[in-house]
Amino acid sequence: MIITVTLNAAIDKTLAVPNFRLGRRHRAVEQTTMAGGKGVNVARALRALGQPVIATGIAGGPTGTRIVEHLTEEGILNDFVRIREESRTSIAVVDPTSGEQTEINEHGPHVSELELELFVDKLLYLAKGAAVCVFAGSLPRGVDVGLYGRLIEEMKRLGVLTVLDSEGEPLRTATRKGPDVVSPNELEAEGLVGHEFSDDDDRRIGVGEMVELGARESIMTLPEGCLAMLHEAGERRLYGATLDPLEPVSSVGSGDAFLAGFVAARYGGRDPEDCLRFAVACGAESTQHFGAGVLEQREVERLAPEVRVEQLEAPPVGVP
Ligand SMILES: Nc1ncnc2c1ncn2[C@@H]1O[C@H](COP(=O)(O)OP(=O)(O)OP(=O)(O)O)[C@@H](O)[C@H]1O
Ligand SMILES: [Mg+2]
Numbered sequence: 001m002i003i004t005v006t007l008n009a010a011i012d013k014t015l016a017v018p019n020f021r022l023g024r025r026h027r028a029v030e031q032t033t034m035a036g037g038k039g040v041n042v043a044r045a046l047r048a049l050g051q052p053v054i055a056t057g058i059a060g061g062p063t064g065t066r067i068v069e070h071l072t073e074e075g076i077l078n079d080f081v082r083i084r085e086e087s088r089t090s091i092a093v094v095d096p097t098s099g100e101q102t103e104i105n106e107h108g109p110h111v112s113e114l115e116l117e118l119f120v121d122k123l124l125y126l127a128k129g130a131a132v133c134v135f136a137g138s139l140p141r142g143v144d145v146g147l148y149g150r151l152i153e154e155m156k157r158l159g160v161l162t163v164l165d166s167e168g169e170p171l172r173t174a175t176r177k178g179p180d181v182v183s184p185n186e187l188e189a190e191g192l193v194g195h196e197f198s199d200d201d202d203r204r205i206g207v208g209e210m211v212e213l214g215a216r217e218s219i220m221t222l223p224e225g226c227l228a229m230l231h232e233a234g235e236r237r238l239y240g241a242t243l244d245p246l247e248p249v250s251s252v253g254s255g256d257a258f259l260a261g262f263v264a265a266r267y268g269g270r271d272p273e274d275c276l277r278f279a280v281a282c283g284a285e286s287t288q289h290f291g292a293g294v295l296e297q298r299e300v301e302r303l304a305p306e307v308r309v310e311q312l313e314a315p316p317v318g319v320p
Helices: 038-048 061-074 113-127 147-157 168-175 186-193 200-212 254-266 272-286 297-306
Strands: 002-006 010-016 030-036 053-060 077-083 088-094 101-105 132-136 161-165 217-222 225-232 235-242 308-312
Touching (some): 002 113, 010 061, 030 038, 030 061, 038 053, 038 061, 038 132, 053 061, 053 113, 077 113, 132 254, 147 161, 147 168, 161 254, 168 186, 186 200, 186 217, 200 217, 200 235, 225 272, 235 272, 254 272, 272 297
Parallel strands (some): 002 053, 010 088, 053 077, 132 161
Antiparallel strands (some): 088 101, 217 225, 235 308
16 A cells, blocks of 8 residues: 655645736636645546555645545545644646646645644554555645654654655755655755756756765656666666656646656566656656646556656766
8 A cells, every 4th residue: 555645735726727917807718626735646646557545644624624525536545634724725727828837825724733643643553554655745834844754764664665755844854864765856856955956967966965865766857857866786876767748738746646657666666767767657648637646547658668768877976
């Protein structure tokens, strides 16, 4: 079983608005409402890939009830801790004419210490039947930034593999606790290693630095694929994967679909190059659908052979 953790679960509303302009009144030509938050999106994509997954996390108030109802309707196993304050609603406006998208995310509820401990108990219980735990997204207000790090340590003690996709301080502190995989996008990776990437060498060095900080394996998603440092035959190797971009319907959550694909393949025992091929295909395929984490496995299989994966020379670390 794979667990996904979403501490800041949401109701995600996506609106298609042609010629979206600030300061104007618009009518949406298409709209969807789904349960969301990064871990939930990963769970949706894992389920579409036929993987056994349970979504856990924190959900509050009437919006929290809707989140749980949406998940159950979709057939995504779930077990959330219910809290007093209201879960957030996030809005994405996709403009089909320009291809641009605008996201507005609410803050989310404040979580009390007692509520958080209820969640930790639940996670430890679920972990008894799990092989992998994916921590994805931001931390709610009122929660210690070290939480992901603490949970990663607990999971390691229980022999559960840990995958982390977050940003800022929660990502930085948790990476030091040795997660099995971190998978930030380029901007988040820059924040993690503490400097900007101006060229390919910088990016390659950055992926290595994420491992030096503590992650066993690291991936940096890029608009046209990813760079990754993965274990193979007893050593760490640097890989690059690329795919020609597709015309997106909505690219919200493509990183979450990517991560689901990677987790499904990596812990299904496929070799590193195959895992990256599959992950990039999942990210790309998900852009063809309205709704984060939505993808079709058959289309992923069709796209995967088009992903080019190569082993790369790792630049010497420490080069300015
Ligand atoms: N238009 C596209 N065509 C093909 N692949 C795409 C496209 N957009 C994104 N992808 C793929 O999706 C993956 C994730 O991309 P990205 O780095 O944008 O994730 P992200 O910023 O974490 O996204 P999110 O946080 O919204 O899930 C990448 O591997 C990328 O190749
Ligand atoms: Mg992401």
